[in-house]
Amino acid sequence: MSFVEEIDYGTPPSPSTEMVTLTIDGRAVTVPAGTSIMRAAMEAGVEIPKLCATDMLDAFGSCRLCLIEIEGRVGTPASCTTPVAEGLVVATTSERLDRLRKGVMELYVSDHPVASLDPCQQNDLELLDVAAKVGLTENRYGFDGARHRSTGLDVSNPYFMYDPEKCIVCSRCVRACNDVQGTFALTITGRGFDSVMAAGSDQPFLESDCVSCGACVQACPTGSLIEKSVVEIGKPERSVVTTCAYCGVGCAFKAEMKGEDVVRMVPYKDGKANHGHSCVKGRFAWGYTNHKERILKPMIRKRISDPWREVSWDEAIAYTASEFKRIQARHGIGAVGALTSSRCTDEETFLVQKLVRAGFGNNNVDTCARVCHSPTGYGLGTTFGTSAGTQDFDSVEQTDVMLLIGANPSDAHPVFASRMKQRLRQGAKIIVIDPRKIQLVRAPHVEAAFHLPALPGTNVAILTALAHVIVTEGLCDEAFIRQRCDLDAFQDWAAFVAELRNSPEALAATIGVAAEDIRGAARLYATGGNAAIYYGLGVTEHSQGSTAVMAIANLAMATGNIGRSGVGVNPLRGQNNVQGSCDMGSFPHEFSGYRHVSNDAVRELFVRDWGVPLEREPGLRINNMLDAAVDGTFKGLYVQGEDIMQSDPDSHHVAAGLEAMECVVVQDLFLNETANYAHVFLPGSTFLEKDGTFINAERRIQRVRKVMEPKNGMADWEITCALSNALGYPMHYAHPSEIMDEIARLTPTFAGVSFEKLDQFGSIQWPCNDKAPAGTPVMHIGSFVRGKGNFVITEYLPTAERVGPRFPLLLTTGRILSQYNVGAQTRRTANVVWHDEDVLEIHPHDAEERGIVSGAWVKLASRAGETTLRALVTDRVAPGVVYTTFHHPDTQANVVTTDYSDWATNCPEYKCTAVQVALSNGRSQWQDDYRAFADQSRRIAPADAAE
């Protein structure tokens, strides 16, 4: 049993490079100028008692416990708010200080509803720990006197409760909400004895603006705010540092455990991606691991109309192997394939692609990045030479101008959104290009300098128009271009963007944004200091997704905003390990490290290591697999941890492809929508149940550590090994660290990575090799990976998906804070209190024309299909644009999206579908039919019938 202890230094570190030496309790201490005396003392091992201070927050100076004496100065200043100075002589203890602290502490305790001063009797009470530290052993005032007003327990939030009586008004919660999270949902109300923290306008938490990030709970020293799980389960006994399995931010958490139960997930301060912050998903939404719908036994069936039959692992693996062998014998080597999972570890995805290439003997492997960031790979690979974001998240602290396009970090990457807001509150500016008024357009103390609500499908037009302004107004960084970029390519590109047809004035009507706003944004981006571009799926999921990524890279190169901290091009990756799944060779044309399968030297490396001949031709992408299945040449699919039936576009086509296959194998936690079409179900394990690594959006490789045994009996990597062994290609690993060793052996950008090194460093950003043994936080310093930066012509070509009389509105889809991707995990948590159904956002003008009010059932129809859902009338969307999420299978929003895709990568055009919206009397035929089919398909035969 061990607990990961984190030192609280009381105040944040000082960024100063000037060093100051002072004396604390007789010992010389040297720290950066600007450091508080409290922190300097703690760094020297001297802990000064405190209640209102914590190193996640700036000093506040209200609790009066951290008093000190300074030689030559009068009084007893607070050490948290007093900065160090050269030569100071500080005493942290004295008879006077002890007396003052005890007196103050006694008053706090007397106002606190505890029955004793024994910290062991209470759950997580920092207050009583501090009381013990100051030597308070009794409370002369008793515990029965008047206390802070009690408005009663607030248990409205599903994950934590608030007891105002326990509040000591230290404001740590309020400051955490303001300074760390940036929501400003909490305040102190009342005066004197009546003062107390309140959410919103003294509302229950659930009704306030609180986004349930948990920062306030983490900050609370008194248990006034406390996780319900701590109250229910009790104090944790041990903790393990691991990495969140939700979005691409990759927050590090301490999983605090009692036996095999998770008591709580506490964000880890040493986590380089999150620095101790979290969001509602990672902090609280882990209950799905024990959800009653989780499947723990393997199951098989001959036909998808049959009920499932529970079988042993041996039978399930043997059946799967025999089916895949039969299919390959009858339909050819290329008739089977697999999908790796961006929710699984690097080691697991590496094994699945190895299984395909070495075990199946083809390259039919793909991953969900196909439908999200595959254009990032193509676009950044073509322009810069590698397929990844250029910066670390910390880089934002040096950013002066953020250009945010096609991303909604407040919902999809909330912890990084908080970092962005912190920087914006310090004075940085933001340009938002998005058809919706996302939160970063206007949030508390944040207002975008420009919001350019470009119509869906016009990203390339607006990016080229921005470039037009930069080139024609002489705003290029010529020295950077001359030194770092291909000059011929630059001149071609500059001549192209300078054409009048690419001016903001010429394109304004197409884009739907005033020309002067485009000009203003371009000038700000080019001249506002360090400028960084952050983008998401609103860029990639278009027919010109790859072109838009290249247009973004062009802008960064033209303005010299690449190759140092504070700038760069930063794709915000969707799923937790989408970067890693791409890095691991999950695409049908690439080995790990983005090396093409036709490269003889690279292929030979793998042939020697894996001991089998390998195919030199690219395999099928997932959309091609489905096409080929309908066509009759693709018959077997192994899907690890993805739900293509819900997540991929044009659900009718996905269903047709899956139905046409003879053996679909789904490895997942739950009977997801894809499993409705499966013949084998292999129960998967959660991130809490296995070892491995995830790689986040900043290329950061972080350890995933097992905190409990797999409830299904096997970690996912072990299942893939078993399947491979049954297929006749031996895979034997004792531990995932051995898989990482193989990855490092075969992948130059990972050559220096090992579990041992990750444990030593905490995390590492690739490339990590002899040239960069500690990793690479910022890429393309000095030169691009490809040598010279490559400018690419980005001709705007309107999508073939056009609005017209039948389908006059444009649908764009996205995500919401409380839910994650297809919702398989988050729908099985209390997060449904915030979002229990997908809704359709529609502008008041479009709604009025159709007689639609908020809450009305509406039919959403495209040429691909139709569904029904409730409407939300809001001007968050522009006229002519509607928006929904795809978190709920009952809506199945992707029944509406089409088969159009990015020209280079086949990434689907989720963000631009011509639709019509009309009032509806009820559910669509598809919804009724599908629900009936799904209910039928999920039947599990009783155990005795299975024998």
Place this chain on the structure above:
Amino acid sequence: MASDRLIQMANQIGSFFVTQPRVSAPEAIADHLRRFWDPRMRDAIRQHLDRGGAGLDPAVREAVRLLGTSPER
């Protein structure tokens, strides 16, 4: 594989490369098809060209021609 889907995909690829200077569009398109299309997809588009290639843009037709005439499998 369904020809109309492959035709649309190939023409999309073509529409990018015909805008690029200093490269032969047909060669660049053919290279893209070789790098990213499974052989059965290349066979299918080649067979479509053999049947007249209806719907293929000029540069794409030339690119498919550059893929060669014999099936790759």
